[in-house]
Amino acid sequence: MLPVNFKRAVAFSPSLDPSIEQNEYMDLDSPAQIIEGSTYVPLRFISQSLGASITWDHLSKQATITLNDKRVKVSMEQPAFEIPSSQKLTVASLKLLSDKLNEVDTISSIKNINTHFKPYFTNSLIQSIIKNKGLQDTGQFEAPIAAVYYTSKPKASVMQSLLLGNGMTGEDTYVTDRISHFVYTDGVWKVDKVSFASRSIPNLGY
Structure with a gap:
């Protein structure tokens, strides 16, 4: 993919x-x-x-x-805040959190959801997953390739895209975007909220 x-x-x-x-x-x-x-x-x-x-x-x-x-x-817009290098999300951390979000697809096989996701998700997100029996959308998203966008000192977001396939005419490709919102709490970054968006892009033939 x-x-x-x-x-x-x-x-x-x-x-x-x-x-x-x-x-x-x-x-x-x-x-x-x-x-x-x-x-x-x-x-x-x-x-x-x-x-x-x-x-x-x-x-x-x-x-x-x-x-x-x-x-x-x-x-060029100058940020109103600076994130210390020691607090920035690393590539390894992003991949780990992305993998944990992918695991929500298999929530039915996880015995203790709270314990399993507590090191990676905030309590509010875990409760939302339990209540809704998963996330709004599903799919195995690859590790993020986009830059992390720091919205404030304790918050950040990143977008991942999943190609779903071509449209009826073959001229467009359908895409689902997963936007993950993180918070920095107790010395670690956790996923606090996840949103999805659907769109189409021109089929470029590769």
Whole structure:
């Protein structure tokens, strides 16, 4: 199963950039991401697709977009908080928590749900799983490939995507996104809430 990493996009005609052909598939220089329901795409790709030029000032952390006689400066948002390196979610921790969420699919075979998930999930999530006999959606999601989004000092979230298959016409692929919300409590990260979203993406043929 290939992960959905949004590394390709379609530049639809008409485009102000004469180098872009009609409805041309283009590789992005960095993947798009969905954060809390909003899709973020690379600024360079959007700017150049519209025929604008873009430069980056590393010292000021500022991008300058120029189109005809108009110029726009975009500053990189500075976080209002810093997460100590020792408290950040590691790749190993993300994989472990992801695997534990996958285990909820086999909840009927787990004898003591509270004891089994207590080191990894908050009590509120465990009680929700018991009440609803599982999560809202099912599926074996691979370890996250997207960057962790720290929403505040004790909270973070990450999205995983699962390819479900092609649509009736074969032009689209159905995808389920699992967004895991974490809290840092008692010196460890635990899953506090899980939400799901369904969407479709163009079938790129690979």
